[in-house]
Structures are given as C-alpha cells and as structure tokens.
C-alpha cells in the first residue's frame with residue numbers, strides 16, 4: 001500500500017539538515033511519496049524506515065523471473081485494469097509434453113516449440129516455457145524427458161508430478177535453469193522447498209480451493225519465503241476466472257499479501273475450442289503463466305496476438321524507428337512513400353506496398369507513434385517536418401526518384417510539401433492502406 005508524504009515524514013529523522021537536497025524532511029517525504037527520490041539519499045534514515053518504505057514500494061503482485069538470465073518475468077502487477085496505468089508482465093505462454101507421449105510426438109513438439117516465432121508489429125513472439133508432466137511411473141524417464149526438453153528448447157521448464165522423488169530427480173537434472181516445480185503432494189513444501197532454493201527453481205503451491213491456497217501462502221510467508229507461485233487445482237474455467245479475479249482484487253485493493261503472487265494454470269479440457277477459451281480467460285483475466293496442453297500453431301497465433309494487444313502500454317504508442325525503410329529491393333528510381341511511425345500504420349502500409357508487387361522507399365519520420373490524422377493534427381506530420389526529415393536522412397543523395405506518395409488523409413499538405421521539396425512531385429495516395437494496391441497499379445507502377 002503506497003504511503004502518503006505525511007506518513008513517510010514520520011519515519012524520517014526530522015532534523016531538516018538538507019543533506020538529501022531538500023530543504024526539509026517533509027519536502028523529501030513528499031518526493032518519496034511521488035517516487036521522485038530514493039530513501040538512500042537521506043544518510044540518517046533508520047533501517048526501520050528503509051524497510052517500511054521498501055515494503056510499501058513493492059508491487060502488490062510479486063515479480064518472479066525465470067530462465068538462467070531471468071528474462072522471463074511473471075507478476076509485478078499494480079492495477080486491476082489496464083487503463084488505470086498499465087499491465088506490467090505479459091501472461092507467460094508454455095506448452096506441455098507428457099512422459100507418456102510417443103517419442104516421435106515429444107521430439108516433434110519440442111522442436112516445434114524451439115522453432116516457433118510469430119512476427120507481429122515488429123515483435124518476435126515465441127513460446128516462453130515448456131511444461132513436462134509425469135503421467136507414467138518411471139521417475140528416471142521423467143527426469144530424462146525434463147533434461148531433453150531443456151536441451152532441445154533452451155526454455156525454462158515447469159516440472160509437474162505427484163511424485164516428490166520424480167520431481168527431485170528431474171529438478172536436479174535442470175539445475176541452473178530457474179524453472180518451476182509443481183506438485184499437488186501435500187508434503188511438497190517442506191520436502192521440496194530447500195531443494196528448489198538450492199537449485200534456483202521456484203515452487204508452485206497447489207491447493208483445490210482459494211482458502212487453502214491462501215493458508216499455504218500465509219504459512220510460507222511467515223516462514224520467510226518471499227518467492228513462490230500459486231496453483232489453483234481446477235478444470236473449471238469459471239472457477240479459475242473467479243479465483244484469479246478474487247486473488248488479484250485482494251492483492252491490489254486490499255493489499256492481502258498471501259495472494260499477491262503470480263498464478264500458474266494448466267489447461268487441459270480435452271477440447272481444443274474449450275482449451276482456447278480457457279487460455280483467453282487466463283490472458284485477459286490475471287493468469288500469470290498459462291500452460292497449453294500441446295503445440296498447435298492455429299491456437300498459438302491468435303492467443304499470442306491477443307496477448308500482445310492486452311499487454312501493450314496504453315500510455316506508450318507502439319512505434320517503429322524513424323528512418324527510410326527499403327520495402328523489397330528498391331532501386332534509386334523506385335517510388336517513395338511516406339507514413340508515420342505508428343507500428344500498426346507502418347506494417348499495414350509496408351505490407352500493402354509489398355502485396356502490390358513493387359519495391360519502394362518508405363519514409364517514416366518521427367511522429368511519436370501517432371497515426372496519420374492524429375500526427376497531422378498534433379503538428380508532427382506536416383509538410384515542414386516531412387521535408388526536414390528527408391533532408392536530414394540525405395535521401396536525395398541516395399535516390400534519383402522525385403515522386404513521393406502521401407496518405408490521402410493529409411491531401412491538404414501536398415502543395416506545401418512540393419514547395420518545401422523543390423524538384424519533387426507529390427502524389428496524393430488513398431486514405432485507406434487497403435486501397436494502396438489499386439492506387440499503385442494505376443498511378444505508381446506506370
């Protein structure tokens with residue numbers, strides 16, 4: 001729970017010595033409350049003040065990172081709704097393999113996970129983790145499969161078994177991968193926690209209902225364990241949605257610490273459509289790590305695209321680097337187009353140019369990630385700014401073409417742009433990118 005300036009002031013020495021750069025302790029406290037200063041700047045702050053402020057600054061949902069380089073993160077969330085601020089860490093997508101699957105299926109799934117990349121608005125989206133589930137009785141085979149999954153995919157794993165022995169052996173084989181250990185065994189915490197800590201893995205605490213889950217989490221916190229996952233054991237999509245929502249609301253609105261941990265969920269309804277529905281629920285409503293039952297690109301593609309949309313920061317438009325892009329293999333006399341650096345606009349326009357079968361230069365000036373009309377209204381996509389960008393990039397020295405196509409929505413700047421770019425002819429393109437192909441065939445590729 002965030003502290004007010006007055007609450008923080010009571011924790012400070014109150015000598016107004018100014019060594020922190022503020023005139024008074026109260027002024028420094030107000031900066032701390034606004035997250036514009038660090039308690040370390042006060043050399044006289046007591047350890048208790050540092051501890052209280054440190055706890056107050058922790059996100060309501062704990063951030064936990066996975067993988068040897070800890071680049072995959074879950075949790076860290078601050079708000080219930082994206083428009084309140086932003087969501088911090090995307091739902092991690094994992095794909096499951098069972099030890100009872102045929103060797104051919106296991107091999108194909110692991111290689112498919114390793115190679116799968118979905119390109120969306122300049123981002124490469126992948127399957128981030130692999131779950132390895134023990135359904136058979138051979139512990140050694142399960143441990144070997146874990147080792148193989150780690151070796152082939154390079155991903156951190158989620159080990160799932162009801163056997164403590166099997167989990168123990170498998171987790172040792174993948175030591176250093178910062179993976180996850182998950183077992184419904186009642187005695188898992190006391191038996192596996194020391195091993196998980198020693199090997200650098202994270203334990204997922206399982207329970208069949210929310211009260212039991214909160215109780216187990218409280219016990220762990222009281223024992224000084226600050227990093228674990230919550231695993232609610234259910235096959236009901238509605239129960240999962242309800243549990244995720246109650247837990248997230250309790251953590252964020254009521255500052256209920258035992259439920260302030262990332263949620264792990266395994267999906268396996270037996271029906272691809274229901275699996276997809278459950279995964280959509282996880283992505284849209286507070287799932288931290290979502291394990292799909294198998295590798296299916298037809299399922300992954302829409303899920304990863306949905307996730308990208310849910311977890312974009314509403315305060316930061318997605319944008320591409322301002323520069324002159326080569327679409328296809330343009331020659332010096334190829335056509336020149338201009339659009340803004342809003343990612344969606346850029347990829348649609350460049351895609352439509354490519355679809356028309358020509359190569360071209362695409363001029364993309366800095367527009368702070370705004371779309372064409374918004375950028376124009378904000379003065380970021382004017383004749384002057386486009387001409388200035390073309391000069392700065394020395395485009396005229398690299399190409400011989402002097403025809404530039406502007407978006408139809410800013411037809412009004414065509415005259416001024418011709419005045420600003422002596423020797424150039426400005427063509428007004430269509431308003432919608434979908435009409436570019438026809439426009440190119442009629443006016444550009446002639």
Ligand code: SF4
Pocket residue numbers: 012013014015016017018019020021022023024025028041042043044045
């Ligand atoms: S350095 Fe500490 S004691 Fe001195 S004014 Fe700043 S907050 Fe107060």
